Amino acid sequence: MKNIGKMGIHYLQRLNAANVPKDLIEKGQNRVIEASLTLIRERAKLKGELLRALGGVVASSSLLGVPLGHNSSFLQGPAFAPPRIREAIWCGSTNSTTEEGEDLKDPRVLTDVGDVPVQELRDCGVDDDRLMSIISESVKLVMEEEPLRPLVLGGDHSISFPVVRAVSEKLGGPVDILHLDAHPDIYHEFEGNKYSHASSFARIMEGGYARRLLQKLGEGVKGVYISVDLDCLDPAFAPGVSHIEPGGLSFRDVLNILHNLKGDVVAADVVEFNPQRDTVDGMTAMVAAKLVRELTAKISK
Amino acid sequence: MKNIGKMGIHYLQRLNAANVPKDLIEKGQNRVIEASLTLIRERAKLKGELLRALGGVVASSSLLGVPLGHNSSFLQGPAFAPPRIREAIWCGSTNSTTEEGEDLKDPRVLTDVGDVPVQELRDCGVDDDRLMSIISESVKLVMEEEPLRPLVLGGDHSISFPVVRAVSEKLGGPVDILHLDAHPDIYHEFEGNKYSHASSFARIMEGGYARRLLQKLGEGVKGVYISVDLDCLDPAFAPGVSHIEPGGLSFRDVLNILHNLKGDVVAADVVEFNPQRDTVDGMTAMVAAKLVRELTAKISK
Amino acid sequence: MKNIGKMGIHYLQRLNAANVPKDLIEKGQNRVIEASLTLIRERAKLKGELLRALGGVVASSSLLGVPLGHNSSFLQGPAFAPPRIREAIWCGSTNSTTEEGEDLKDPRVLTDVGDVPVQELRDCGVDDDRLMSIISESVKLVMEEEPLRPLVLGGDHSISFPVVRAVSEKLGGPVDILHLDAHPDIYHEFEGNKYSHASSFARIMEGGYARRLLQKLGEGVKGVYISVDLDCLDPAFAPGVSHIEPGGLSFRDVLNILHNLKGDVVAADVVEFNPQRDTVDGMTAMVAAKLVRELTAKISK
Amino acid sequence: MKNIGKMGIHYLQRLNAANVPKDLIEKGQNRVIEASLTLIRERAKLKGELLRALGGVVASSSLLGVPLGHNSSFLQGPAFAPPRIREAIWCGSTNSTTEEGEDLKDPRVLTDVGDVPVQELRDCGVDDDRLMSIISESVKLVMEEEPLRPLVLGGDHSISFPVVRAVSEKLGGPVDILHLDAHPDIYHEFEGNKYSHASSFARIMEGGYARRLLQKLGEGVKGVYISVDLDCLDPAFAPGVSHIEPGGLSFRDVLNILHNLKGDVVAADVVEFNPQRDTVDGMTAMVAAKLVRELTAKISK
């Protein structure tokens, strides 16, 4: 998708060079952004109304895809992840219940508000700063609709920053973060890009959006945000990631960490799944889907 | 994506059973549909405004993705096709000029208005009849913005019906069709589904939207619609399709047909690319991308 | 193979509709069934005679393939497993001795009586109830020939029921079962099919063929039947299964369970290997072959 | 499967060394051979009876699998071909009618008598000369049952010799052969093996079983046997063969040869498909299946 992003910029440069009025471009971009947010708002609203009509739900996971790959330093594949993960969740070659028995087919347990149209926005020349704001805004639109809580499907790890920022601002204070990752992602910047996937947590801490970074399981926490970078798993368990680092966790290790975690999980993300490096029959997609199932079990009640 | 569609229906049945007011659901759906069309309208409008500001363009190809796989009788993969084809168009491992030298990086030659959000609409319980109308409506929104002409990325072959209907209604009369396909797709219905991918051309002829079906290259035609089902190629050239039929055309055969075609090409589609059956390095995606390049050369001027 | 099974049924319906005498069909089927069992009887008899002539063998593993995939709720691949496992046992890219040193090339350690011709029987219109009886009968034909003990290669997990039934009836009482599986397989029925792969152990317990179900390693047992569903392994170790469930056992975990097991192992099965989902170079086939090696080490003496 | 064959020989040597009476072994082998032929006879008889009861059929293709790979000079994969081809015939991702419209689902057009149990016979120590006789005998058992005509699924090309011999002996005179192959296969012997896949046609001519070898399409012939070695196709169309020879025919070339062939086709074979070298999604299996469809169209009437 990188090249599509580049195309957008190239396109605008060309228009500028041809003396197309800057004003005309900006107005059009604003209308496209507004329409994009309206679509997410309406989907979240519909899901919220229905859950409230059903009643008896305190918190309910709601999938929000953020197919953003253009900030990644290597392969662009994470932009293709959200539809693949959804496919694996519902594919029928595995059951749809969590290890503790909740059924994901129950709309009170899991709903979906679709994807932020990242690619289309980039193609219209929307720059990185605004894109980050649109992602934050989208997360807030989901949280607006009680009892929905965002379960975000990346995208690369750079998305964790705008998502955590939105969650923190909406809740009115910092959250605790359980961060599972082979890399700390706290470079101040990476190859000159302050929003790169390797700098996401530097931005989060800088903004005061999180109280502390848990990179190993600590004592009981509350108001927790869970961020799972699939490269925390050994590539034997999750080959479909951009940055392979042998020597990682087993999948059962990750499940044990999640099952032992205490506290009120307010939102979560699953990032850095790269379908272009997955096995032919999609083993990593299945791993991501099972993570979504178990994260849903932590969030929904 | 089939199961996601099924999920939407299951979801509504559950809501009906729980006595959620039908009215509430319908209003929410209508708002989501309205927001979806607004987003396409705004993107088309921005692209149209800019092209008109640049000036000197008579007709310009504009990509519109229709990731619809749920009507296919076999594998669901065509729903994943549009992002893969875009990736292949801009991937850099092939050049971006047509065989006659137009450069696709020139926005006067090719622009993109994004995808109809098929999956999200289905997930909100929107049924097949409305989905077909939304697709037609989206095509008309593109044609509204002179000099844009739709170059539609499927999806399975069932999308040709709503696309041709829209083109015909917008132009105020039937079009000629160049139809390249291993199968005639003129079953009256297929397994009880009148919108199935095997019935698309039955619907088109029934509605009077096309003057005649060209399944072999005829004499000069005008006001032509080109529909390319990738399974017209021998699987040696395009393995990534759902219904493999050995003994088909070579890629050069197809290019020769296109290069020899006379007449004003008003719109086109490329359908039935199934990324889930493609080779590991995406040979069929490259073939689809080159078809888009050469169709662009036929349309844009 | 599902479609071949369906073909058999379709075929008979057509013959019935054409007024082919029912009697004629039944007599032909009976002759085919009789010939199938005769072939297994003669192979077992030859192997038994030779082992008795060699002398000094108390118990000897004998492979019996049951390529049954048509009861599986998802992919049909397990029907292709037995020849692939045999290939991996003898392929030469691994040694043919067990971890404790027995050599599988010694006919006193391992022989083979071939496959139940499941596909051919289905193609002649033989129904599920009779097929289950034929499988049980085949297992008994192997046990008839002292010192042979059946080591059954599935097929999907539905075969465990007729195999355990035969072993239990032949021994005159229930057996203990070590059951390694990611799923309990004790649904009363699954999608209306009482012989489905998800109901096998419900049928076994119902019939009194087993004393208790060991799903974790217990204290010393005797008269043990070992049933290994390959999906008990994490997909990192055995990707070639139909129902992927991340978070499973490591291969070394399974070997430890087997090595620590006490008691007289009277028969065993290895089920749910699906070659159609294996890696290109057959890693899961190698895993299944090593399981056969280590099960042989438990049985033969 | 080579190693399984070797295992059988090794096994007998060991038994001889242990002074197991030779007589005991031979009697057991004879009973296994007899039971193997009985099973084929009964299946052919059932299919023949039913076709005759249905009436109105002059000639009907009947599949007979000969999974023989042990004579091949390179990879052993052709032994796995027959079940893969059957799977591809009925898999549903292609239609089941021939290019001229016969429906393979009609039992008057195509039936199946199963496989010669090659692997099991080898495992009992049956040697090559007897195996060749058993294959010939099996073909005759099919021809015994009017109106069945054998459509043999190899296996490597060495099987053409015993099949043509049987057809010729049964018809009482030589047949004409349409032989499509990248190699002439007329070495007197290959690496000391007179039944090798490279010598099959030397044996056929030597025995007077065929009148002439057509390696290019000649004038009208009658009583034709068609032998298709998949390596006659360019590897772009059929990569799944043991001996790749770039520069071969296109699939359409082969179909044209078949469609233009005149004369009464009495039997046919499709050989040298090697599933272990096929693409991940089985393109060569699809090609073999379509060849079976079109050969059926030539034979059945």
Add this chain to the structure above:
Amino acid sequence: MKNIGKMGIHYLQRLNAANVPKDLIEKGQNRVIEASLTLIRERAKLKGELLRALGGVVASSSLLGVPLGHNSSFLQGPAFAPPRIREAIWCGSTNSTTEEGEDLKDPRVLTDVGDVPVQELRDCGVDDDRLMSIISESVKLVMEEEPLRPLVLGGDHSISFPVVRAVSEKLGGPVDILHLDAHPDIYHEFEGNKYSHASSFARIMEGGYARRLLQKLGEGVKGVYISVDLDCLDPAFAPGVSHIEPGGLSFRDVLNILHNLKGDVVAADVVEFNPQRDTVDGMTAMVAAKLVRELTAKISK
């Protein structure tokens, strides 16, 4: 290999920065270059001596690998090509005779002088200009030893320039070139690199090393150099290339061009094979190997 090349440059910059005497570096590089050429000279000399001792050979193909990928504008894979092509020539899954019957196992037909150690030279900081000279020098060392004629295995297309230059200088005049390629490769420079794979033929013409560029088969020529870029083939026949261009030649088309070519072929190259994009079982390697066989048939006599 690109990064290894970059490593070499980075390494030298670091040494310069550390005030390591420039002189010390240059002397070491010169000794490494000298040793590299000595190794090629000695191998060519040994092969030449032996051929002359055997006698009766007028011209004999001698393989020279040039694993140069660092000038390619996209994937670096061609640097891995020479060992893969050799493997495919001798792998045993195809025969080793040409279509006209010469046996490549005869040392009078084909010998091998090994590879120019491109990677090691780059790692010592040798720059592009010198590398091009070393390649030319290596080709001349082969031609020094009558009756050896160079059959060069690339590498990307940039190697054709130093090879043709050497052949021309050694023969004392320009050669005719049969150039099979999907792209003309006559950019004056590509992304600022005058030795890029897209500029090779610009350099050749500029230097007067060739009389004319045959991009289609012309009338009889003599003193011919044949340069085959594998991307002249449709990707269906040769998927393992860096720059896929659907719509190319079939493999039989290329063989026909070669078989029809008249004139004395003095040298040849096969370039742009990229093993990293080949199919799992190496179809393009087989195609490259057969091209080497048929080019050998044109050269050796």
Add this chain to the structure above:
Amino acid sequence: MKNIGKMGIHYLQRLNAANVPKDLIEKGQNRVIEASLTLIRERAKLKGELLRALGGVVASSSLLGVPLGHNSSFLQGPAFAPPRIREAIWCGSTNSTTEEGEDLKDPRVLTDVGDVPVQELRDCGVDDDRLMSIISESVKLVMEEEPLRPLVLGGDHSISFPVVRAVSEKLGGPVDILHLDAHPDIYHEFEGNKYSHASSFARIMEGGYARRLLQKLGEGVKGVYISVDLDCLDPAFAPGVSHIEPGGLSFRDVLNILHNLKGDVVAADVVEFNPQRDTVDGMTAMVAAKLVRELTAKISK
């Protein structure tokens, strides 16, 4: 590469038969061997001179590739390993620092002296005994240049014998060995070949080159040689090996063993990586590269 080795021998037999003077051949071979060793000497010398000029380095890892696969009892792939491992070290999809922070891009930490030209020597008819001596000699040439220490990239496990012999002879006494392997490799000979990959450690102990074989981690050792056969890892972590043995170590187990090891590591090897059995995106290459990184961290100081 096996067949290339065979070609060399076949070639010499043919020359002998043709009465080419034996003397001529031997002199030529000697010149080729001398040139091969000169090339390694000059590369090592250059790297040593530069490191000494930089100063402050006590010990520095230097890669030496030994692409020897012809002694392997099964697949020949390890001969292709060294370039793939180098590619993975520098590929950019992982960082180039060790787990403890050393940067491999620093020439004081890691340099490269290239490959022993095994294939070219075999092609000139050099036999196994001399090849083993050339490998030993090459290792000594590296050790000659203080502070370089050899980090050898196999090749199959047979290379450990000549490497350890050289290290021991150069240091003037036996070394301790940490040997990580799924198999003990101490057969006296394997299929008649005393240098086979299964006999390497028998030869080492026989020659007195090592004090003891550590196959489990012992107490603190010094003067340690580390030999890592990739098949010590479970195939889930390293599928790209010739001899798959399920039930092995996890990658983290191996890292823990290395991190806990005390003593002065004087040299190391990484063997039995077989790229022909690796996953499509090279997971085992990444594992081998990370092993090189961590071994570098043990050696360099």
